[in-house]
Amino acid sequence: MATVGRRVAIVGSNRIPFARADGPYATASNQEMLSAALAGLVERHGLAGELLGEFVAGAVLKHSRDFNLAREVVLGSELDHRTPAYDVQQACGTGLEAVILVANKIALGQIDCGVAGGVDTASDAPLGLNDDLRRLLLKARRARTLPRRLGALAGLRPRHVVPDIPRNAEPRTGLSMGEHAARTAAEWGISRADQDALAAASHRRLAAAYERGFLDDLVTPFRGLERDQNLRPDSTAEKLARLKPVFGKGEGATMTAGNSTPLSDGASTVLLASEEWAAERGLPVLAWFTHARTAAVDFVDDPDGLLTAPVYAVPKLLEAAGAELGDFDFYEIHEAFASQVLATLAAWEDEDFCTRRLGLPGPLGSIDRDRLNVAGSSLAAGHPFAATGGRIVGTLAKLLHEKAGGNGTPAADGTATVRGLISVCAAGGQGVTAVLER
Numbered sequence: 042m043a044t045v046g047r048r049v050a051i052v053g054s055n056r057i058p059f060a061r062a063d064g065p066y067a068t069a070s071n072q073e074m075l076s077a078a079l080a081g082l083v084e085r086h087g088l089a090g091e092l093l094g095e096f097v098a099g100a101v102l103k104h105s106r107d108f109n110l111a112r113e114v115v116l117g118s119e120l121d122h123r124t125p126a127y128d129v130q131q132a133c134g135t136g137l138e139a140v141i142l143v144a145n146k147i148a149l150g151q152i153d154c155g156v157a158g159g160v161d162t163a164s165d166a167p168l169g170l171n172d173d174l175r176r177l178l179l180k181a182r183r184a185r186t187l188p189r190r191l192g193a194l195a196g197l198r199p200r201h202v203v204p205d206i207p208r209n210a211e212p213r214t215g216l217s218m219g220e221h222a223a224r225t226a227a228e229w230g231i232s233r234a235d236q237d238a239l240a241a242a243s244h245r246r247l248a249a250a251y252e253r254g255f256l257d258d259l260v261t262p263f264r265g266l267e268r269d270q271n272l273r274p275d276s277t278a279e280k281l282a283r284l285k286p287v288f289g290k291g292e293g294a295t296m297t298a299g300n301s302t303p304l305s306d307g308a309s310t311v312l313l314a315s316e317e318w319a320a321e322r323g324l325p326v327l328a329w330f331t332h333a334r335t336a337a338v339d340f341v342d343d344p345d346g347l348l349t350a351p352v353y354a355v356p357k358l359l360e361a362a363g364a365e366l367g368d369f370d371f372y373e374i375h376e377a378f379a380s381q382v383l384a385t386l387a388a389w390e391d392e393d394f395c396t397r398r399l400g401l402p403g404p405l406g407s408i409d410r411d412r413l414n415v416a417g418s419s420l421a422a423g424h425p426f427a428a429t430g431g432r433i434v435g436t437l438a439k440l441l442h443e444k445a446g447g448n449g450t451p452a453a454d455g456t457a458t459v460r461g462l463i464s465v466c467a468a469g470g471q472g473v474t475a476v477l478e479r
């Protein structure tokens with residue numbers, strides 16, 4: 042199937058280093074972090090005063106003051122303040138979904154350029170008033186006379202002080218993401234050793250990426266942080282094997298703090314444009330955004346695991362892109378949990394699953410592990426939910442640009458096109474996937 046509309050260029054990306062929750066960004070708001078990531082992008086690409094087509098961004102955890110977050114960030118930026126902006130939210134798929142929305146509008150000619158962004162703070166999660174207190178305060182506010190207002194407030198009881206704390210749990214099952222992932226890990230027989238090896242590789246590869254200057258473009262220092270705080274270059278599989286399981290039950294519990302993402306804070310942004318817009322400003326194209334597909338699973342009534350929707354989205358993506366699973370130079374599979382990545386790969390290799398559940402004639406295929414998350418991923422970098430998509434798109438665009446030999450030169454190995462596949466699982470049983478080319 043051909044790509045619809047104009048070619049969409051990824052021109053650049055930027056992010057602040059990601060922090061562990063309750064660390065250096067504990068008092069940073071979503072607006073402050075997203076503003077910093079956008080300011081870095083504006084500075085690097087000379088966008089001050091530019092009227093962009095749109096700024097699309099989101100956060101999973103939002104305070105009520107963040108109701109118009111993206112627009113507030115534009116108003117606090119050096120962009121032309123007439124740049125329209127709006128918020129999106131698709132759990133951990135938010136950042137990638139924002140990229141897709143901007144890309145689609147550029148492809149259709151509705152805008153010529155735009156920025157997609159994402160931010161989250163697990164430190165400064167919004168606490169709500171409990172329902173009873175909220176109703177009581179609303180009743181008091183509606184009261185027309187002082188005695189009536191005082192009468193309403195006289196209903197205040199100690200139980201009203203208990204706040205409504207957001208939980209990292211699925212509303213329909215009450216289970217946390219980790220507990221859901223542990224079930225899937227057990228179903229697919231994902232071993233502790235394989236999970237720890239994947240986590241160690243993520244740290245090793247992210248550390249190597251820093252060493253070779255691949256991440257020199259981050260906005261640093263931000264609140265004193267120069268690198269992703271969660272990164273532990275000395276995090277070997279042997280050290281990880283000593284950690285106690287935190288999700289799952291009994292002997293079969295394999296998921297630890299080391300092979301799960303940490304609760305994190307951070308923000309990222311991606312600049313997308315039409316070929317002409319980028320050329321007019323002399324901005325090099327890092328990669329082309331070519332295809333995207335989403336899927337969702339019914340994890341409540343069906344046997345599918347909560348975080349397995351990318352398993353279903355990727356076959357649709359491959360069909361759209363006219364590609365086989367093994368055709369890609371890079372695979373960026375968001376490491377929500379090591380077990381989630383490994384269960385995804387296991388499903389694609391399993392003939393019975395692929396024929397029965399995906400309706401394919403055989404297994405979808407395997408991927409070369411040396412091409413998977415080659416610059417590290419969420420286990421090492423951390424996972425501020427809505428900021429992860431932008432981190433991944435930015436990473437892959439840079440990898441493709443690098444592999445293609447940099448701007449204007451032919452690909453190092455003589456091939457015409459280098460391609461990368463992105464897969465992000467999201468709460469609610471959703472998956473967002475995309476292809477970038479260069």
Ligand SMILES: CC(=O)CC(=O)SCCNC(=O)CCNC(=O)[C@H](O)C(C)(C)COP(=O)(O)OP(=O)(O)OC[C@H]1O[C@@H](n2cnc3c(N)ncnc32)[C@H](O)[C@@H]1OP(=O)(O)O
Pocket residue numbers: 131132133134209218219273276277280281284287297298299301302303304377378424426466467468469
């Ligand atoms: C949301 C979506 O839409 C989709 C998704 O992405 S799903 C994923 C969403 N994310 C989550 O659910 C977050 C899950 N993570 C958590 O809840 C928590 O981080 C956790 C429960 C896993 C761990 O929390 P914690 O216990 O506070 O971790 P932490 O104290 O940092 O680490 C525990 C121990 O492991 C050690 N450790 C952690 N990582 C390590 C590593 N890489 N190497 C070696 N040791 C490590 C720590 O040093 C610590 O050791 P001590 O006890 O000796 O100090």
